[in-house]
Amino acid sequence: MGTIKKVGFIGTGVMGKSMSRNLMQAGFELAVYTRTKAKAEELIDAGAVWHDTPASLAASVDAVITMVGYPSDVQEVYFGESGILQHAKSGTYAIDMTTSRPALAEEIHTAAKAKGIFALDAPVSGGDVGAKNGKLAIMVGGEEEAFQAVLPIFEAMGENIILQGPAGFGQHTKLINQVTIASNMVGVCEAISYAEYAGMDPSKVLQSITTGAAGSFSLSNLAPRMIKGDYDPGFYVKHFIKDMLLALEAAKEMGLMTPGLELSLSLYERLAENGDGDLGTQALIKLFTKKA
Known part of the structure; x- marks a missing residue:
């Protein structure tokens, strides 16, 4: 070598x-x-x-x-x-x-x-x-x-x-990563929409919740983009759908139950059907917020 x-x-x-x-x-x-x-x-x-x-x-x-x-x-x-x-x-x-x-x-x-x-x-x-x-x-x-x-x-x-x-374990780990993000993204969208519907300032709400138990990469890095209406892709919706389908396929082969993954996938597929497959994953907020 x-x-x-x-x-x-x-x-x-x-x-x-x-x-x-x-x-x-x-x-x-x-x-x-x-x-x-x-x-x-x-x-x-x-x-x-x-x-x-x-x-x-x-x-x-x-x-x-x-x-x-x-x-x-x-x-x-x-x-x-x-x-x-x-x-x-x-x-x-x-x-x-x-x-x-x-x-x-x-x-x-x-x-x-x-x-x-x-x-x-x-x-x-x-x-x-x-x-x-x-x-x-x-x-x-x-x-x-x-x-x-x-x-x-x-x-x-x-x-x-x-x-x-061994070979394949890197891919398994990434799919596990995507399974974790999938449900988290739904939660982030619901949280921001809740703040908006309640008449609050979502950015101010983020200041309170990002450092506590709710904290995540998506909450800290993607939620601010959601609030601004910035849907430029750091990671494409269409590629996230691909990853979730791969994870779902692997989970089914193992006989694993993944209801959170299935829900997130169905929402992202709806987003793509609306013509938003080339936007960033944070565009999921469009299905939730009244500003979209």
Whole structure:
């Protein structure tokens, strides 16, 4: 296992762009590929090397990070004709930071190992703010030796970095994270709406409740956006729906009861049906508040 100098990043969206920038600031040589080149222009201008295909990128780096949209995109970028597993050199580290299926993470790990590639699943939490500030929580599944080798990469992007166990455990942890947020977001929306309907100043109410037992990331960071009517995406509604569906699928396979998750999913699906799938998750307040 050699020193990692060149890192490739596939998928420079809302969070990927900030994560890539932090890697460059930490001294890594960065290569990038994204389906829409315009989304990577800022990084290219800052010194990142552009590649026209995932294959070209994967063949040129010591470690490749993927942060794409859906499990189908993960499948394509790893197993497709231009995929990472076909073109990365033996000894390359492949880190999928997309929120995806635990079973797919296991499949990638097995296929990678057969080719001498070290695969880790490492989804994140912390939203656009955490990505910009390099304070993401990174939940990792894979082998200890590979985890230790790529730890400097993770440390450039996050603070709370934990190897949860074998392949797939990073994805399971992220889905558990999303299950927790799902019910919490409903509670935050109900709380703000309650304050508004009672004729109170919701911002002032937040000052009282964010530091107590009701405190949460959503209450501190997303509730103020809700109050302002700021629905810009730190994390898309459509991607949260995807995550909740993955969590629900995994829960059903295990025979686990998840009524809170099911309620939140139904509300977010309603929001998406109203045409709001490209807004941030805080837009859920639109279903509750009289100001929407």
